[in-house]
Amino acid sequence: RKEVEQDPGPFNVPEGATVAFNCTYSNSASQSFFWYRQDCRKEPKLLMSVYSSGNEDGRFTAQLNRASQYISLLIRDSKLSDSATYLCVVNKGGTGGFKTIFGAGTRLFVKA
Amino acid sequence: EAQVTQNPRYLITVTGKKLTVTCSQNMNHEYMSWYRQDPGLGLRQIYYSMNVEVTDKGDVPEGYKVSRKEKRNFPLILESPSPNQTSLYFCASSLFQGDQRDGYTFGSGTRLTVV
Numbered sequence: 001r002k003e004v005e006q007d008p009g010p011f012n013v014p015e016g017a018t019v020a021f022n023c024t025y026s027n028s029a030s031q032s033f034f035w036y037r038q039d040c041r042k043e044p045k046l047l048m049s050v051y052s053s054g055n056e057d058g059r060f061t062a063q064l065n066r067a068s069q070y071i072s073l074l075i076r077d078s079k080l081s082d083s084a085t086y087l088c089v090v091n092k093g094g095t096g097g098f099k100t101i102f103g104a105g106t107r108l109f110v111k112a
Numbered sequence: 113e114a115q116v117t118q119n120p121r122y123l124i125t126v127t128g129k130k131l132t133v134t135c136s137q138n139m140n141h142e143y144m145s146w147y148r149q150d151p152g153l154g155l156r157q158i159y160y161s162m163n164v165e166v167t168d169k170g171d172v173p174e175g176y177k178v179s180r181k182e183k184r185n186f187p188l189i190l191e192s193p194s195p196n197q198t199s200l201y202f203c204a205s206s207l208f209q210g211d212q213r214d215g216y217t218f219g220s221g222t223r224l225t226v227v
Contacts, residue, residue: 008152032212043202043218044155087154091210098209100145100216104154 003027003101004090010107017078021106023088024070033064034089035073038105044087047073078110114139118203118219125193125226133188133222135203143209144186145170145216146178148199155202161186162209193226200224 006023013019025033033050048055050062050071061074071088088103116137125131137144145160147170157170161180175197177189186205190197200223204216 004154032210034212034215036215041221043221044216045218046215049212049215089215091212093210100157100210102147102155104152 141205
């Protein structure tokens with residue numbers, strides 16, 4: 001089982017739709033969490049950090065559920081420009097040392 | 113402009129011919145890291161560096177070398193490239209390991225093909 005798992009998609013949604021992605025992680029020692037966005041053939045870019053209390057940035061809302069070990073990203077009022085791959089990222093510590101683990105990504109296509 | 117600069121962007125080489133991919137950051141970041149990205153596998157860490165002269169193996173270090181002689185530079189060396197090293201490579205840096213506020217800044221990537 002992968003340490004960080006995401007539904008690969010693709011998610012195909014019309015403009016204006018609300019779409020939600022989930023990500024599960026297997027290691028309870030995980031300490032911090034992020035969502036990155038990656039456009040085709042480009043580098044990943046930080047979208048937002050994910051805090052226990054949940055956080056919102058415009059149309060984007062991230063939630064963390066430590067008990068169930070999952071992270072979610074909600075995009076409201078989808079735009080064409082939201083089409084990209086969304087990467088779930090987990091930092092964990094422990095006896096093996098600090099580690100950053102990337103999920104394989106969820107592809108989103110927003111259509112007119 | 114704050115950035116991570118990787119070169120070259122594209123490289124086609126032959127098996128066994130040593131190559132170096134350069135990475136430089138201008139943000140005075142302590143932490144730097146190399147990743148490779150392959151379809152369906154996500155980004156996998158090759159090597160990382162906590163600071164000057166401090167480097168350590170990531171998940172897939174075999175066939176790669178790195179050095180960190182200066183804070184800004186973190187080159188990736190393939191002494192004898194093989195076709196299974198064909199991949200998309202990213203250099204990334206952060207102020208420190210695990211920076212939650214700003215996360216990683218990535219370079220634009222190097223698409224390497226080994227024939």
